[in-house]
Amino acid sequence: MKKLRVGIIGAGMALEQLHYPAYQELKDHYEIKAICDINRGKAAEWARRLGLSDEDVYTDYLPMVMRPDLDVIDIMVPIEFNYKVTAEVAEAISETKKGIICEKPLAPTLEQAKAHAELPRKYDVPILIAENYRYNEETNILRDLVRTKRVGDICYFVQNRVACFPCEVGQPNKFPNREWRKHPDYPGGAIMDTGVHDMAALRHIFGPIDKLHAFGAPLHDGEYAPYGTVCVNFRFKSGVVGQFSFFAAGKEMQRPLVGLRIFGTTGMIYLEERDCGFINVAYNDGKTEQIPYRPQRGYYNELLNFYKAMIGQEPIAVSPELEYGDTKTILEILRSAEEGDVVDVDEGWDFIPIYDKARRAEEHADWPWL
Template identity: 55%
Template sequence: MGKLKVGIIGCGLAWERLHYPAFQELADKYEVAAVCDRKREVAEDWGRRLGLDPARDVFTDYRQMLERPDLQVIDILVPIPQNHAVAEEVARAGKHIILEKPLGATYEQAVATTELPYRYGIKMMIAENYRYSEEFNIIRRLVAEKKVGAPVFFIYHSSSCFPCAMKKNTFAATEWRQHPQYPGGDLLDAAIHDLAGLRHLFGGIKHLSAFGVPQDDDFSPYAVVTVNMEFMSGVVGSFSYFPAGREVQRPAVGLRIFGTHGQIYLEDTDCGVVNIFYHDGGHEMIGYQPNRGYYNELLNFYNALYGTEEIAVTPEVELGDFRTVYAILQSIKDQDIVKVDRAPAYAMA
């Protein structure tokens, strides 16, 4: 199997810190042959770093880049409001797509994005790294094997300090994240990872009931959300997300899954260990390498294009994660229980 030629749209932090290192590891499978960024100096800098021809391989208009017949794959890393429109033009050009989550800025855009592979005969992978991470796939296997018996209940707490990071060289420093033009703000951009992880473990969600504390900061409509969930598999649990302040001493909660014979515990995604505790007093530790989702997703997409694997995270899979965020917002707004999967979409008023 030969190398795939890739064009990059958007050379910001997601490219530099997340996708580029994975492409470097997979240099025997991918060749980054063109880059595009609306800021000329950024595009030219990456052209130099990658040894590209500035006249042929560096662009500020992605439409011109799409005219290159040799490019087989386009990696789209643009602000959320641009995701659907850019993906549609790339699909129309007949290029296979790696698209950063979420699928669009509205539910209607998200649904339209899921239709692109069928309309244009291309393959598309959504770069939801939690579904490709070692830790969530280890836990998914443990749950499926009933390592601690039948799963019954979970607690998942996730926190970050968006205001702390706004003036640092971080994702929170980007203007479009600080003043988002899409429902949910940081919930749709960041909390969606945690929700994708939970759906990866337990499947579709039957109902949820959510509460939120409103805030004036633009980055998120709520300083915290807490959600009770009932999965179609019968598992129930609670998820909380706190992006509005510093958690000085993180409690030993993280993700806990309670089964009929024991408990699975992940302190956080960077800790490197999944703990298994048994009711008879036994204990196991399974090590993993953090932050491998980006590498694994690119490897999966490469194998999928050559027909040796199926794409693990298709637009349809990611649509469920998107729908969950919208259901949380709807539940808070209506102060009611909301159906999530196998139910109509919940468009925000």
């Protein structure tokens, strides 16, 4: 089996806790050959851990990405640098056959996100966005339960997301403890960083969003987000409506958690939290079932998808073009919360699953976006 040779940009927590364990599990598919970080000491420590030489350690990523013995550049930098670094790398490797993996979200602004979405076509470079929620087993199961009408036509959903950002500040191995997250230089702070995962999952399950209306409660105990809580009403182009709430500064102590609850004409689908390992389905006739899944498989699945894409076996599942909609949704939530208006989100059906697109086109031929 051919191994893809990887150059790493960013030797921080995303590498340690997210990407590296997946690379270890896929050691027959990938081999890390070089590493870059502005902190040379961190990069050098990883080089020693990986058995690399001093020549494989960089503080400037552009010389590294031009190495002829690399096939993949994996970019893990703070959110405000995602577009800048990815654009420079894409331009630099445009005449090669290298590919790029980049963390979510695409960029800190809508303008940069649009530009990021154009990079694969502009430079003819394959780019995967490491949005693990779109690759998680539970998200795909939920999407298929909706697609196959396991509980009939979907009427509405409710989702409550609680993340206690202050609880993890001061804990060395927690993501909120990083200075760039405590004092973010990008819109939304923790809402962008964490909430974009939930938007990716909801859009993966229900498709593109027609409109949303958001309200926010101010944050009083830090700079990590503009709102301690946001509550959002959604209308998807598939006709599904629902509510999403994100609480960045507290805990949900009552069990079971609110979680994600999807109500259909013949039953209900319930996911308490992503790590619980099973999805509950309750039917109106009193029957129930539990569908098991393996938690936290998104990191493995995204790297496996990219490997297969690079050797021509399958397309990239989460491209910048697709991830643009997730980033835009968060930015529109922030805009709606600030201005108090209902806002449009997706312009068309570009990313709607084929099954829904065909069905809705037949049922709603008068809808202007079809």
